[in-house]
Amino acid sequence: MFSPALYRQRHQFVIDFVTRNKPQKVVDLGCGECSLLKKLKFHREIELLVGVDINGAKVKKQMHGLAPISTDYLQPSYDQLRIELYRGSVTQKDVRLRGFDLVTSIELIEHLTLADVELFSEVVFGFMTPVAVIVSTPNSEFNPLLPGLTGFRHTDHKFEWSRAEFKSWALKVCLDYGYEVEFTGVGEAPPGQQERIGFCSQIGVFRRLGVRSGCSMFDDDAEDVFSYTLLYSVNYPSLQDNNILRRVLVSEVLYWAEKMRRGCTEERTSKRNDAYRETEGGGEESIGASQQHVEMEEKQTACGDSTSHLMEQHGRGVSEDQEGEEYWTSSQSQQESYKLHRCESVPLAVLWSCCPKIGALSGSLSNLRHLLMEDGRVKLSQDGSAVLVNYQEQDLEEADEEEDHNDMEDSGYAEASQCSHSAEQGEEWLI
Structure with a gap:
């Protein structure tokens, strides 16, 4: 009879309330299969989400659907969320x-x-004293419109109230415990019958009187009762956890530092090659190389040409050619191969200013330095002002091959080697 289904309309009513009022601590009594909780967990203004049901077996079957998924760990948010599920009766108190x-x-x-409804009222409104309560229950006046229904809507129902009966109970709760109530519902009656019959599910929205933001109205001397059994609890990953924040920040720093290093290396290699072609070539070839060089410079991205400029501007790069390119260190012995220890210096100031996520995660340049100094995966310069990025073995091999190739061309060995190789192939053919 309803589209969307009636239970979806009830859940959407709660979700709309949460969206408007942004409660931080929410508990669903009679959570059952946790279907409402599974929707509410995406509303990250909620910091504590709790479900209670007397049927613990039903809760256990569904509770893992509330666990964080892989993206929650890969891309944690600043919001905090803890989920707890309990087995217990709504007629019993739990502090x-x-x-x-x-x-x-x-x-x-x-x-x-x-x-038990009287006990429910005492527990929820008198002991728990929440800021707001949403109660929905069937409207018995709507039952004649439900095809094939005889008796109550469910075999476990002990009663089904009319609108007058529900209103009477709700107003008594308000009088006894200091609340006000608004009546509404979901599942509209056919046109022309809404006022006479009302909603299929009637809803009372209770708000505690005299509530001020951040003010607790319940008695702090109340007895500490623990009647419920905790079945499940989980903390969602949050950037407010320093360990998670550092892990994400370090990953971002390592990624961008390596990306900047590669970009600068490719840019310098390109410039060397262009300069070499201009030196060796002449006329049209030299002009063509110059044009390619201009086109390549125009295509540099923000993390390419601009990054190189910033690195030079901050003066953090040290070069074997005194031009801010590369330097090498030896941690054990200066006799060891310099290839294994060659690295590039990427200033923290460049990372912080060029990468918005790094700036947002760290908050300040000094805080970025402090966080990285506590993590062994990041190598910093002696003064802590730059990240040291080692050259990959493949990069070193390619650089060595290029150097060897240039040396061979300069010495004329390459031409002699090609002639010798051709002669050997010819002798094999003759044999």
């Missing part, structure tokens, strides 16, 4: 559920006896 911003009870109270 861990006091002081919440929102309590939801969706199609629950009709499963209680009338005596």
Whole structure:
């Protein structure tokens, strides 16, 4: 009869309330299969999300659907979220559920006896004292419109209230515990019958009177009762955790430092090759090389040409040619191969200013330096002003091959080698 389905409309009503009011601590009483919790976990203004149900077996079957997924770990947010699931009865008190911003009870109270409904009222409104409570329950006046229905809508229902009966209970709760209530619902009646019959599911939205932001209204001397059994709890990864923040920050620094190093290396190699061709060639070839060099410079990206400029501007690069290119160090002995220890210096100031995510994660340049100094995966210069990025073995091999090739061309050995190779092939053919 309803589109979307009635249960989806009830859940959407809660989600809309959360979106508007942004509660930080939310508990769903009678969470069952955790379907509402699975939707609420995406609203990251919620810091503590709790579910309670008397059927622990049903909760255990669904609880892993509330666990963080891989993207939560790969791309953690600044928001904090903790999820807890309990087995327990809504007629029993548990101090861990006091002081919440929102309590939801969706199609629950009709499963209680009338005596237990009184206990429910005392526990929720008198002991838990949340800022807001959303209670939904079937409207018995709508039942004649439901095809094939005889009796209650569910075999476990102990009662189903009319709108007047629900209103009477709600107003008594407000009088006893200091709340006000607004009546609404979901699942509209056919045209022309809405006012006479009302909603299929009637809803009461309770708000505690005299509530000020950050002010707790419940008695701090109340007894510490722990009636519920914790079945599941999980903390979602958050950048407010220093360990997670450092891990993400270090990954970003290593990625961008290597990217900048490669970009600068490719740029310098390109300039050397162009200069070499201009020196060796002449006339049209020299002009063509110059034109290619100009085109290549025009295509440099923000992390290419501009990065090189910033690195030179900060004066952090040290070069074997005194031009801010490369330097080498030896941690054990100066007799060791310099290839294994050649690295490039990427200033922290460049990383912080050119990479918005690094700037956002660290907050300040000094904080960036402090965080990196505590992580062994990042090598910093002696004064802590730059990241040292080692050249990869493949890069060194390619550089050596290029140097060897240039040496061979300069010495004339390459031409002699080609002639010798051709002669040997000819002798083999003759044989």
